[in-house]
Amino acid sequence: MGKQYLIADDGVRIPVHVEGSGPPLVALPGWTGSWQDWGPAAEGLRERFTCYAWHARPYHADNGDIGRMAMDLHNLLAQFELEKPVLLGHSMGAVNAWEYIRRYGDGAFSKLALIDMSPKLLVGDDWSMGLWGRFTAEENARFIQACREDFAEAVIDLIAHSRVALQGSGPGIPKDILLARRRRLEKLAGERWITAWQSFVGEDYRPVLPRITIPTFCAFGAKSAYYGPAVAEYVAGQIPHSHLVIYPEAGHGPHVEAAEQFLADLDAFLATTGSAA
Template sequence: MSHFFADDGAKIHVKISGEGSPIVMLHGWTSSHQEWFPFLGQLTAKHRIYRWDARGHGGHPLGKHAAPSAKRMARDLQNLLDHYELDKVTAVGHSMGALTLWQYIRDFGTSRLERLCFIDQSPKLISDESWQHGIYGSFDGNKATEMMGWLKEDFAEGVLKLTAFGLNERAREKYLAGASGWEKSRQALRAQDPVPLIECWASLTAADYRDVLSGIDVPSLLVYGQESNFYRAETAQYVARQIPNAILHIYEGTDHSPHQWQRERFARELMEFINCPV
């Protein structure tokens, strides 16, 4: 495990594998660099992979440094590119990672990015009367307040309920049945420090990147789960319409982590996307 220091002194851990052109992979909220481990076998033959644990994630103590807000993580990404002297980067972001990339593009532009991949995310999580493409299509301010209460009362259970009581009926059934996979996730979440992760959630739900999408001027691949816990097909189609010339793939029968359910397909399509002439 390598590391670099962000410009506020925070130590950011990064796992680096393979040789070739750079791919930076940004995990989802409450996850870690391990999210991307299943794809290394196919990607590292031709690419050097940078997988960070975002600040406040991966079990690394944050100390007195700034919480992992969207803006701070975007700056951390710029610090990573500076530290490792990376340009012409393919950046892949799942969920929170996609939001981090949109914040990065708002703050720093796309000059160091060659290709982008966004996985199952909306540019605005909170819904209102004029916006129904956020979480569940109906996650309004009242539900956001309720969710924050869940997180503060029992962080692990709050995260699980957010995932379980969404659009994916199988997830709800397995949660209510106490399936072993849910218990494993519960224990992993309880091992994490909830304070920075709750602050991170507050930042993510306050963000709105709809204005960023139309200005993305590098090739973009979109991957969405047909049975996402959080987003309907209309959300994926909205993002695809807004980003110029974006390529949209819907993974049938998959949830908020479509890349994990169809790993070989995702790795193959990502490689094809990277190798396709502009």
């Protein structure tokens, strides 16, 4: 238990935190995120599962695109000899799961849990439910440029507007949380995370959703400024065996903002779909 290492098939060493007891669960964090961001939910999951949670490849190597991270997940299942774990992905972690399923199918997992993510981030003529409902290729180009000029500032601005503001149009995230995240972001190699972002921002995972055959728990925040209930209903509606919960007071991180209820709902879902949790 504790910190172990995945040795990927290209030789990159990726730290994997292995904690808890019970059936296996693989947790995939969001873009620039980590297992530590999950707060009380992490403690609750450790009480229910043996959790495998990595610091994703962009922390450690330049070639951290979403395809390579799907291969890393394939390597992790093999190296740790995991049999039918639950796969849980938040934000980019959900994209990581979809990319894995697109390449390998979903037969390696018993259940899937997806947290607050759209299958297509860029809006266009046939899609209006991308990031903020208005994130075009042109806006993405401006975001990438801002990241290259000041990575921490650009990402903090993105995070600050991830939640519907309580009043007016200002940031919906408390300043102390943003300050703590900024300190972490300032230590990251920004270009690696830009590489990761660019690898999935233009992808379209809508065709993957109907191919998911395992029971899937979909958790979305009603106050998520990124997506919101319309995206939640679309994602759940496209996955054949899905269960949707929308958390009324949560934003992009319902597993953090409504941790106790999220864990209770996840437990209930796993119990009704036959997982021993």
